[in-house]
Amino acid sequence: MVSHQPTQDELPAHLQFTQSLTCPIHGSLSDSTAHSLTLGQLVEMSGQGLEKINALKLGYASLKGRVSLRTAIVNFHHQLNHHQCQLNEDNVLTFCGAQEALSAIYQSLLQPGDEVIVVTPNYPSLTQMAEKLGCKVKTIELSSLQKWQFTIEDIKAQISEKTQLIVLNSPHNPTGSIIDSSLAEQLLTLAKAYDCYLIADDVSQASNYNNLALSHRYLDYDKALVVSVMSKSFGLAGIRIGWVISNNEAVLEQLLVAKSLSSICCSAIDEELAEIAFEQSAKIIRGNNQLIKVNIEHFNTFVQTHSDIFQWHPPQAGLLSLVEVMTKQPIELWARRLAEHTGILALPATMFGQKGQYFRLGLGKNNFKNLLTKLDNYLR
Numbered sequence: 229m230v231s232h233q234p235t236q237d238e239l240p241a242h243l244q245f246t247q248s249l250t251c252p253i254h255g256s257l258s259d260s261t262a263h264s265l266t267l268g269q270l271v272e273m274s275g276q277g278l279e280k281i282n283a284l285k286l287g288y289a290s291l292k293g294r295v296s297l298r299t300a301i302v303n304f305h306h307q308l309n310h311h312q313c314q315l316n317e318d319n320v321l322t323f324c325g326a327q328e329a330l331s332a333i334y335q336s337l338l339q340p341g342d343e344v345i346v347v348t349p350n351y352p353s354l355t356q357m358a359e360k361l362g363c364k365v366k367t368i369e370l371s372s373l374q375k376w377q378f379t380i381e382d383i384k385a386q387i388s389e390k391t392q393l394i395v396l397n398s399p400h401n402p403t404g405s406i407i408d409s410s411l412a413e414q415l416l417t418l419a420k421a422y423d424c425y426l427i428a429d430d431v432s433q434a435s436n437y438n439n440l441a442l443s444h445r446y447l448d449y450d451k452a453l454v455v456s457v458m459s460k461s462f463g464l465a466g467i468r469i470g471w472v473i474s475n476n477e478a479v480l481e482q483l484l485v486a487k488s489l490s491s492i493c494c495s496a497i498d499e500e501l502a503e504i505a506f507e508q509s510a511k512i513i514r515g516n517n518q519l520i521k522v523n524i525e526h527f528n529t530f531v532q533t534h535s536d537i538f539q540w541h542p543p544q545a546g547l548l549s550l551v552e553v554m555t556k557q558p559i560e561l562w563a564r565r566l567a568e569h570t571g572i573l574a575l576p577a578t579m580f581g582q583k584g585q586y587f588r589l590g591l592g593k594n595n596f597k598n599l600l601t602k603l604d605n606y607l608r
Contacts, residue, residue, distance in 0.1 A: 241352060241579040249564065254571035255599045260401060260548055262435065262463030262516035262592035270464070270501060273508040280500060289496040291488060293322030293471070297499050300506035301471050305454065308433055310409075311445035313475050319447075321483055322499070324491040326431055326457035326470035331357060332486035333453060333472065336479065337425055338363050342392035347378060349402055349550075349582035354395050354429075363392070370582075372552065375541045376403035380414040391422055397429040398442065402580050402588040403550050404543020412444035419449065426452045432546040434461035434509075435592075437517035440545055450476045458502055460547060462509070463516055463592060469494055469502040516592060520547060523591040530600050534607060540589070547592040550577050552585055559585045570606050572599055 246253075271277035292298065298317035306315065323329040330353065338344065340362030346354050347368045358365050366386040370376045383394070396415065398407035407415065419426040428446050433456070436442050446452040454473040459465035474480055487493075505512060524542050531538045531551075539552040555562050559576040562585075566574055577586035 245560070245563075245575065245579055246573065249567050249573075251568045252571055253567060253573045255595055255602075256573040256575075256593075257590060257596075257599055257603070258573060258575035258588045259590035259593055260588075261459050261465050261590070262461055262513075262547060263519055263594050264463045264465065265512070267501075270504060270508075273511065274504045277504050280504070281497075284496060284500050286496060289493045289499055291484065291493050293320065293469075293494060294499050294503075297322065297469075297503045297506070298471075300503055301456075302473070304506055304509060305456075305473055308430075308443060309445060309447070310443045311447045313448050315447065315473065315475065318477075319473055319475055319480070321472050321480055321487070322494050323470045323472065323487060324468045324494050325459070326429070326455055327353060328487070328491060329455050329457075329470045329472045329483075330354070330427070330429070332483045332490070333427060333455070334358060334361060335486050336482040338392060341390075343388060343390040345383065345386050345391060345394045347395070347397065347400065349577055349580040350395075350397065351401055352580060354397075355581065358393075364390075366391075370400075370403055370405065372541065372550070376400065376405040376550070378405075380411060380418065383415065383418060387418065387422055387424075389422065391424045393425045393427065394419055395427045395429065397431075399432045399435060399543065399546025399548075401432070401546070402548045402577060402582075404541070404546050404548055406440060406442060406544045406546075407444070409441040409443050412446065416444070416446055416449055416452070419451065424451065428452065428454045430454050430456045431460040432548075434513050435517060435520060435546050437521045438545060442545060447473060447475055450474075451479075453479065458505060461513055461516065462505055463512070464501075464505055467498045467501045467505065469498050519594060520591050523593075523596040526597050526600060527589070527591070530604065533604070537607065543591070547590055549589045549591065550582065550586040551589045553587060555585060559587060563587060566603075566606065570602050572602060572606075 298320040334357045342363045344358040368382045457470035458467040543549040563574045574587040
């Protein structure tokens with residue numbers, strides 16, 4: 229039997245677009261992560277960081293993830309949410325990033341013919357993985373006319389007895405809309421009524437600079453799974469640690485098997501660095517959230533100056549938003565010419581399943597204002 233060999237065409241569309249550019253890229257307006265610290269800055273935050281790194285044995289890490297890291301993850305999650313069930317390190321499984329975690333969940337829970345509800349636009353793998361498994365994907369299409377917000381009625385219109393999984397993402401990539409605590413409770417009740425699984429993709433939940441009610445209690449339901457990662461709110465994409473939290477022991481065992489057939493274990497160095505980041509999480513996230521708010525103000529001013537070209541709804545939370553470009557050119561051509569003339573990457577939102585003339589805007593980086601200056605010069 230010959231195994232399937234992936235081709236360039238099977239890369240996610242946004243990666244295909246990036247790799248197709250022949251010009252040098254000097255900065256991205258579409259980066260989905262918060263500001264990144266250097267290794268030295270992160271280690272310096274912890275008084276014993278360097279000593280701990282130097283003493284680290286470079287052997288295999290635990291298959292589940294080290295106990296102290298999983299405990300830190302649970303404590304962090306408890307600070308953000310209000311579920312009644314008491315979680316501990318046994319409710320957490322680490323992965324090499326959130327994508328590996330999501331892939332393990334899809335492979336473990338879905339069968340051909342299952343129905344999966346997703347919100348679009350989205351990170352492409354949330355849709356593509358289900359389709360490749362032979363599932364029927366039912367979409368909730370967000371609209372700028374509703375400021376990218378969906379309602380419980382939108383989900384009710386798609387859910388059925390065949391629904392195996394509902395995939396939620398808040399704050400939403402790429403629109404910046406949210407699922408507040410009230411809507412989360414309605415979604416939880418609906419998932420229970422149909423006895424289907426629920427994924428909460430919470431990778432940017434801590435990017436809550438407007439102090440909104442983003443807390444939920446999904447994990448009071450034994451078919452709920454929460455996924456997160458170090459790359460988004462923390463801005464530490466180079467630390468390849470993601471995780472799944474669930475109170476369903478049987479599902480966690482299935483995910484452990486899936487992990488054992490892929491990465492087997494995470495990097496011991498990454499686990500050590502992630503633990504340092506959790507020790508300093510309040511400081512890191514506070515600084516990142518302040519920067520996002522400043523960048524939102526910068527872009528509001530920019531849009532006012534160029535209101536004939538750009539429109540947007542500022543994100544309610546998170547790091548991302550969509551920007552409409554009033555151009556007669558296809559958005560892919562506009563973005564390609566922008567890259568060629570300025571070295572600035574702006575990912576067309578068509579890459580994420582959004583029709584129309586939009587690009588994804590990332591608001592987490594400290595070079596954001598400089599990129600806007602370059603864009604302003606280009607437009608003039």
